[in-house]
Amino acid sequence: MHIITRNHKHLADRLVGRRKQFTKGCRIVLEALKNTQGTPSAQDIALQLKNSLSNQAPGLTTVYRSLELLARLGIVQVVTFRDGERRYELISPGEHFHHLICEQCGKTTRISACIIDGLAQSISTEYSFMVKSHVLELYGLCKQCNDSTNNAIPNLLVEVS
Amino acid sequence: MHIITRNHKHLADRLVGRRKQFTKGCRIVLEALKNTQGTPSAQDIALQLKNSLSNQAPGLTTVYRSLELLARLGIVQVVTFRDGERRYELISPGEHFHHLICEQCGKTTRISACIIDGLAQSISTEYSFMVKSHVLELYGLCKQCNDSTNNAIPNLLVEVS
DNA sequence: ACTAAAATTGAAAACGATTTCCGTTTCTAT
DNA sequence: ATAGAAACGGAAATCGTTTTCAATTTTAGT
Structure with missing residues (x-):
């Protein structure tokens, strides 16, 4: 520290x-x-x-x-x-991370590479928007939770991905 | 309606x-x-x-x-x-949108194409994570706000993009 | 060290968005 | 028409976060 x-x-x-x-x-x-x-x-x-x-x-x-x-x-x-x-x-x-977030157990996993930085540039020009930062998080089920819910009650939510 | x-x-x-x-x-x-x-x-x-x-x-x-x-x-x-x-x-x-969000005036602009869907697939296998949805928003300044703040007080925030 | 000014601290109160409670109203099916 | 179920809506509760403010701690200057 x-x-x-x-x-x-x-x-x-x-x-x-x-x-x-x-x-x-x-x-x-x-x-x-x-x-x-x-x-x-x-x-x-x-x-x-x-x-x-x-x-x-x-x-x-x-x-x-x-x-x-x-x-x-x-x-x-x-x-x-x-x-x-x-x-x-x-x-x-200067660093930043995006995450896989399990909707069941809440566990977060960092994704190492950022795939957005390049995109931000093209957006900047295309939309005349000065991109300063961004948020990207992926939601779903981690392996354990996915395995254990396979034969559980089907999810009736309409996914808005 | x-x-x-x-x-x-x-x-x-x-x-x-x-x-x-x-x-x-x-x-x-x-x-x-x-x-x-x-x-x-x-x-x-x-x-x-x-x-x-x-x-x-x-x-x-x-x-x-x-x-x-x-x-x-x-x-x-x-x-x-x-x-x-x-x-x-x-x-x-089935649709979904991502946005450009102006940190000054709050205006949101939809980005048409989603660049994440392909990525989600590779993530799924790489991390054994079942991706169900995702959030991507880009923050910054819209053209108007960017123009009008050019000669204003410099932003002392350390951007965590 | 000593003191005065400045900055930090934390308990309690305020806040703001959202959810819950619960009595009332509106549907729906018989 | 009537009973039972669902939706409504105002008020109260919740929850995470921010603000307030008096007390304490730290800093700087002597």
Whole structure:
């Protein structure tokens, strides 16, 4: 955590207005994200910290604020699920990931390559739209859930893929 | 509106449990969506209906329930914005669209072709993941907003694209 | 170290979109 | 017409997130 903090310290120079420093809260949240696999929500993180640090744990408010700072610094990616839930995961600045999201068990799997970046360019010119970022998430069933629901009640939803 | 209703009436056969019919509320919401360009939220629709139909307008609850039904029937696509806001637009069953979303003025523009469908196949095998649907939205600035903010305060956000 | 100013913290309140509850109204089928 | 089922809608509840604000901690200057 110290390493990450030091590596990205200069990024804080870009910040104006709001929270400006890697504060204690930030460091704790960053550490928590490093020690978590998966893509936890702010509340997940706050709860986990409460469990491990009890009264030393930063409050929910601070967790939210820290995540917001880390996202602004580019070392945390915010993943908004289709139901509006927001989850967070560590990245390197400039990186970003897309995910396979299992609709049954909620597990998220990163897709390594981004297939959109090239597309964004052609869109930019075709639609005169300045593309700055994008969201791509694939929903479905992971192997385990797919196997175990094969002989269950058929899904009557009309898929709007 | 009658036409759409009639065209898709058979779809209602697939429904179980919850709301089962194209009720009055549904028809009114569907009509409202037809008469709206853009991608309104449930509250937008409810408000618009309240303005045009006053005490004949369906309540907010009914608007939500109707949209949920129409989405299940596949004739309404739910678009979840990055901030969690949910918006709705009319489609034909089986269709779906991606969007250019202006972060300044909120305008949404449909992208016609879907570039993901092919990708979904290769992902399916590569990750043993059964892809059922996906979300792709591009964020940035539309032409007007891009032009008008050129000499404004530079954006200090670190873009996490 | 000491102090004053600035920034961070966190509990509680506010918020906003959505869902649930539940009594009332409208359909539908007999 | 009547009974039972479904839909309606206002109010209350929920849930994740943001704001408020007083108290605490940190930072900078001496």
